[in-house]
Amino acid sequence: MASLPAALASATAQRPAATRPPPHQRPARSATSQYSRQCRKRNVAPCRCDATAQAAAAPAPQVAATDQQVAFAELSASNLATCSVAVQPWSAGPGSVHTPGLGLFMTATAAAGDVVLSVPMSLCLAVDYASTSGGLALPAGSWPRVQRGILKDDALPWDVLLALALLDSLSGSGDAFWERYANSILPQPTDLTLPLCFPPELLPELQHAALVEGAAAQQERLSTLFPGLSGSMCEGGPSWLQWAFGCVRSRAFKLRDECFACVPYLDVANHHHDPSCDFRLNEQAGAVELVALRELQPGQEATISYTGAAGMTSQRLMAQYGFTPAGNPADRLQFGAAAASFDPAAVAHGAVVAVDGSGDGEAPVLLSLDRMMACLGSDDRVAAAMSGRDSFAYAALKSLPFAAEEGSAAPLSLQLSLAERLHAELEAEAAGWPTSISHDSALVQEWAAVGGGGGGGADSRLVAAVDYRLKRKALVTTCRQLLLDFMDHAPVDGI
Incomplete structure (x- = not known):
């Protein structure tokens, strides 16, 4: 970027045309x-x-x-x-x-x-x-x-x-x-x-x-x-x-x-x-x-x-704007060493194919979407997850490296090994939570009852933090369960 000169005396310089700007937010204010x-x-x-x-x-x-x-x-x-x-x-x-x-x-x-x-x-x-x-x-x-x-x-x-x-x-x-x-x-x-x-x-x-x-x-x-x-x-x-x-x-x-x-x-x-x-x-x-x-x-x-x-993602929204939307279809879990250990160069740079078939490359180990759909069981559960009606299941699935074509999925033994590593990473995060989902839910419900969702006079920053961590815990827990189901599912037709 070009440096800025120190000359500020001129009041109103010309401004250029705009494209669609990025996000912004505003909380409550008061005059003093x-x-x-x-x-x-x-x-x-x-x-x-x-x-x-x-x-x-x-x-x-x-x-x-x-x-x-x-x-x-x-x-x-x-x-x-x-x-x-x-x-x-x-x-x-x-x-x-x-x-x-x-x-x-x-x-x-x-x-x-x-x-x-x-x-x-x-x-x-x-x-x-x-x-x-x-x-x-x-x-x-x-x-x-x-x-x-x-x-x-x-x-x-x-x-x-x-x-x-x-x-x-x-x-x-x-x-x-x-x-x-x-x-x-x-x-x-x-x-x-x-x-x-x-x-x-x-x-x-x-x-x-x-x-x-x-x-x-x-x-x-x-x-x-x-x-x-x-x-x-x-x-x-x-x-x-x-x-x-x-x-x-x-x-x-x-x-x-x-x-x-x-x-x-x-x-x-x-x-x-x-x-x-x-x-x-x-x-x-x-x-x-x-x-x-x-x-x-x-x-x-x-x-x-x-x-x-x-x-x-909810992480970016919280970092940039200080809030976490409910039912965020763009939320994702970012996996670290567990996924990258298969191929650090590919996985760490997002070279995986998502559940919707999008992606920017081929990872050495990709999961079978057909197997995951079979793990979900009922048609209603599949429809809820794939449509976003179950927002946490949708975001969890979008976070995992699925093959765009079933023939591109890795051998089952490698898929199960990857699923185990991903699950272990989420387990480690959950083990470090100082509070439980039920504790956080009770706090949010208490604040909602007193303040109509605004914290009832509680520190708005604490309210935002608890809201964020509760939704992240729900996403992590959902993804953990999906990976467990994936690992425990009996093979059907070779899947």
């Missing part, structure tokens, strides 16, 4: 503007974790959301020519994945194809490595943390640059619009449920070594980059840079190759597996637009897809 006023005197970003922050995690968000709704309405009225959406309190419904927070809801009727929100690019914080105007485009302002960051290292990655810009916004060192937006709309420190924003005592609650290690490595990277921003925002909260980086990771958009931006207003939109809207960059208008995919009525939520058609 008095901290901004106090901290501007000290030229530091304000701590936004007070009693109001605790209210934001409570199951009745109407009072906490009032300032946010007012800020969104006033900012949109003064800056947007097209805005048929408003911020409203939001709670989980069928197909949705977030705990209670905020969402974008229609304020007018829209037909399919109508633009319901248009955000001028001049309001966005953007990094465009392919731009001839210098790479970084911010509204007019001093942006001291960004300036110092570039002076320290003019090759800082885009996500760190935008994180520094959000800290400048929070402390009032950017521009007036972003100062209010950051303090009124962006999430509270303890509402960010990305593992990289977890304190050390909460990381083990994920009970998944790969996720914990990834988050800890990211935390170490950020603290090494800018030690002065590694102090905690509040008791038990993330560091300043963790908070800002978490906001960027979960909310920023890819507008096109090498171009990334924080897009206000649009970043409030929730994820849905069947979204009501999509978004695009209208290069001629110089704006990012939210477009209705079907007819929408006032009061309906304007949702987007964070993942696109391909989806994402």
